[in-house]
Amino acid sequence: MAIKKSQLYSKLWAACDELRGGMDASQYKDYVLVVLFIKYLSDKKKSGDGTLLIDLPDGCSFDDLVALKNKSRFEITESDGSVRTTGIGEMVNIMLGKIADANPDLKDVITNADFADESKLGKGKDLVVTVSGLIGVFQDDDLDFSNNRAADDDLIGDAYEYLMKNFATQSGKSKGQFYTPAEVSRVM
Numbered sequence: 001m002a003i004k005k006s007q008l009y010s011k012l013w014a015a016c017d018e019l020r021g022g023m024d025a026s027q028y029k030d031y032v033l034v035v036l037f038i039k040y041l042s043d044k045k046k047s048g049d050g051t052l053l054i055d056l057p058d059g060c061s062f063d064d065l066v067a068l069k070n071k072s073r074f075e076i077t078e079s080d081g082s083v084r085t086t087g088i089g090e091m092v093n094i095m096l097g098k099i100a101d102a103n104p105d106l107k108d109v110i111t112n113a114d115f116a117d118e119s120k121l122g123k124g125k126d127l128v129v130t131v132s133g134l135i136g137v138f139q140d141d142d143l144d145f146s147n148n149r150a151a152d153d154d155l156i157g158d159a160y161e162y163l164m165k166n167f168a169t170q171s172g173k174s175k176g177q178f179y180t181p182a183e184v185s186r187v188m
Contacts, residue, residue, distance in 0.1 A: 003143060005158060011137055012036070018133040023120040030113040031134060034096065037110070038062050039138045040145045047146030055102040060095045066139055068092065069132040072125065088131050089116030 015032040016025070042062035044052055068074075068088050075083050076094075092115035100107040115121065121130045 003145060007142070008158065011140070011143055015134055015137040018130060018137060019121075022122055022130070027113075027120065031115070034110055034113050035065070035134055035138055038065060038095075038099075039143070043145035054106070055099075057098045057102050060098050062138070064095060065092065065135050069135050069139075070128065072128045087116065088128050089114070089118075089121065092116075092131060 012032060015035070016028045019028050019031060038056075038060070039062045041052065041054060041056045045056050045061070068091050072087060074086050074088070074091050076086055077083050093111070096110050096113075096115075100111050103110075115131055116127075118127060121127045
């Protein structure tokens with residue numbers, strides 16, 4: 001069954017709840033929409049939907065994000081053979097970088113959120129809990145985008161408008177006062 005907008009909006013609000021406290025509400029969309037976008041692409045790719053115009057490289061699916069949850073340290077082997085330790089935030093950033101490399105038009109859009117930014121997401125365990133919680137919101141069996149097949153069904157665009165409307169209203173501004181980069185408009 002296709003996802004209802006009310007169900008999507010409920011998940012978006014829950015995702016914003018995960019981010020509350022560390023950043024301005026106008027920045028929630030940068031993080032929430034990226035995770036939602038990867039979930040959407042992953043579900044469509046799993047369904048065998050051949051209409052995907054965006055390349056989702058191996059190791060960059062939503063399931064790969066889920067595998068990072070609640071883990072604080074990862075070892076990365078560099079091209080020179082050296083090994084370094086990193087955290088969940090940087091691992092998410094690496095995945096987003098791979099997606100951006102495979103889809104140059106998305107570079108400034110998908111890499112806008114820094115999932116390793118301790119000033120917004122917390123330090124140490126707090127960052128792990130925040131990023132894991134954000135991923136977990138979309139890890140719901142009922143939230144499966146593979147069945148959304150209507151050509152005019154723009155769930156990502158609806159999600160963006162929902163977030164803009166709610167957080168523009170809360171900040172005392174109209175949604176028209178927020179800047180929408182042209183890249184975002186083209187992707188949506």
